[in-house]
Each structure stands twice: as C-alpha cells, then as structure tokens.
Amino acid sequence: MKNLWQMNGGKHWPEFDWQQFWLLQQKWWRQGVNYFRLHVGAARMMRILLVLGIGAWLASGFYLINAGERGVVTRFLAYHRTVEPGAHWHWPFPIEQVTKVDVERQRFIEIGYRSSQGQPMPISNEARMLTRDENIVDLHLAIQYRIREPAEYLFSLQDPDSVLRSVAESVTRAVVGQQKMDYVLTEGRGEVVSRIEQELQQILDKYQSGIEVLGVSLQDVQPPEEVQQAFADAIKAREDRERLINEAQAYANEVLPKARGDAARIVAEAEAYQQAMLARAEGEADRFRTLLAEYRKQPQITRRRLAIETMEEVLTHTDSVLLSLGDNGKVVYLPIDKLKAQRQEPLPSIKSEKAEPESKQRAALNRIRPGRGGRS
Secondary structure (H helix, E strand, C coil), X not given: CCCCEEXXXXXXXXXXXXXXXXXXXXXXXXXXXXXXXXXXXXXXXXXXXHHHHHHHHHHCCEEEECCCEEEEEEECCEEEEEECCEEEECCCCXXXXXEXXXXXXXXXXXXXXXXXXXXXXXXXXXXXXXXXXXXXEEEEEEEEEEECCHHHHHHCCCCHHHHHHHHHHHHHHHHHCCCCHHHHHCCCHHHHHHHHHHHHHHHHHHCCCCEEEXXXXXXXXXXXXXXXXXXXXXXXXXXXXXXXXXXXHHHHHHHHHHHHHHHHHHHHHHHHHHHHHHHHHHHHHHHHHHHHHHHHHCHHHHHHHXXXXXXXXXXXXXXXXXXXXXXXXXXXXXXXXXXXXXXXXXXXXXXXXXXXXXXXXXXXXXXXXXCCCCCC
16 A cells, blocks of 8 residues: 655655545445445345444534534524524434524624725725715724624525625715714714614614624724815814814903902992992081071071181191281281191080180181281
8 A cells, every 4th residue: 555645845744645545445445345245245235334324314413503603503494493502413414404603703894995904995985975065075984793693694684794884884874964074074973973883773673684783983084185185274273263262261261250359349349439428428418407407596606607617627728828907018927837736726616606605706706817808
C-alpha cells in the first residue's frame, strides 16, 4: 500500500492525496462485498445492510444546538417547532430538517456608506436626504440588530436583511424630511436617531420579521461637499451670535442687580424726602395757623414780632450792617459778627411775648428798629 501522505516539494507540512484515498475506499468496499457473498449469502447480507442503513438513517437525526443558538425544525418543509440549546433528535431527512440560527450574535447594516478596510466609503444614492426646507444632507447610519424570533426571521420574509436595509432607508428619509436642515445638523441629532429607531422597530414588527433593533448610531451628517464651505461659514456666524448673546446675558446678569439696588435706594431716599417734606409742610401749616390765631387776637404786636423775626433771620447770615439814622447823615456801623460771638440771647418767642408786658416788647423793638430811610 502506498503511503497516503506525500511530501509536497520538500515542504514541511505534507499534503493529503485524496485521489489515492478514494481508490483505497473503492478497494475496501469491493473486498467487503466479496467477503459477505462468500460467507453470509446474498439475502442475509441484504437484510443486514438494510438494518444498518435504517440504523444509520435514524442515528443521523441526532443534533446539537450550541449556546446562543436556536434550532428551527421543519417537517416536510413546513415549520414545526423551535428547540432550545442542547442535544436533540428529529426525524432524519427527508421528513424533518433543522436550521440553526444564532440569536445572540449582534449584526450590523450600514446606510449611506460601506466600511472598506476600516475606511467609510460613501454611497451617494443612500446617503443624500431631502429636508423639510428643501435642503440636502449626507447622512450615514449604522444599525445594530439581532434575531429575536428565529421562525419569523426564516419564514416571514424572503430576504430579511435586504428588507431591513430598505425599511431603514425609507424610515430615515421620512424622519429627515420632516425636519429642517439646521435642526438635523445641530441640536436635533438625538431626536432624529430616536425617531428612526422607534419607527423602524414598529415597521419590522408589523412585517413579523423576527428582528430586534438594538441601536441606531448616527455616524456622520454633513451638507453636500459642494456647499460645505458656505455652510461652515454659516455655522461660525451662528456660533458667534450665540457667543455674543451669552456675553450680553452675562453682562446683564452683572449690571441688573446693581441697577435694581440703586433704584431701590433712590426710591427709598425719595420716599424719605417725601415724608420729611410732608412733615415740614404740616409743621409750617400748624405754625401759620398758630400765628393767625395770635394775629387775630393782637394784630399790631404780632405784626411787629414777625418783622423782628424776619430781620433776625436776614441778619443771621450777614457779618455787618450799616445804618443811616435820620436826616443828619450819620452812619452807624453794626458789627453783627461780634454780636454773634458774644452769643447774645435771642429775642423772646411767641410764648414769652405773651407773658411780657407790652412796654418791654416796644422797648426791644425800638433798640434794633432801623430809622426811616435806613438801608443795609
């Protein structure tokens, strides 16, 4: 017998000679058939072969479902049952067949691009989407999914992966078409992805596809390459506007409290001044009413007293006074400042005048009353 392992051109690992192997198999089969013909007999040999064949056929019905897999059993090409991981037996072919489906493996499809050697290759007819304001954006999505119901995945749709791609593209175009371009490119990314995932799962459940969407990832969204520079300028202008608004808001937050404090202080001072003026006016009014009552009782004395008080108030702010006495041309110098220094007693008040005799009041008036024709 020739050695089945031959060295291939002196290489370290030998190459199996399949042609020699099949020749040996045919030789062994012919020797076995001749042995049974000579020692067993044709009829008995056929019975033994039939029993061995049936046993081998029944033994082929044993199968093993690995962890993370499900076995879908069909009987006469129609769905019969789904089995869990473990060892099982089914009627061999052609009665029953088993299809193993991995339900834990996470699968991916890409919308708008294809990954090639770690680099995304854009697919323009998938990536370009029309927005509500009639602008175009290039959008790249990665959808992660797994098989939830193996029987539905195998029998409800002819090509579930192709259907998933078509539905995902359709849903993406519908969601993007309801939004404005600025919203999709800026703050609306999260909402767009969430709506795509939700509506995609609803349609797949309606189709009974047996697919569960695990997540939708927005890889990239940009305006078309032809207008990217103009759009970048618009974004920069928008960012500058937001920055200026924030700076103005910060300045307002700094200035407004101070202005409110100053306004409150001014209002408080005005209210205090108002109260003071009202109190002063009420006091002047009470004083006038008191003088009026005195004037009605003694008009002459009250009139002189008011004249004296007026002169007192005027002369209080004057350091010196020149007095002309009569027609003789004499001028008298009255040093008011020295009189202030001597702190002379003030003229009697209204109450004291009531108590003093009228003769003393007249004497006091005559001492400081200027003569006729006097000037100051």
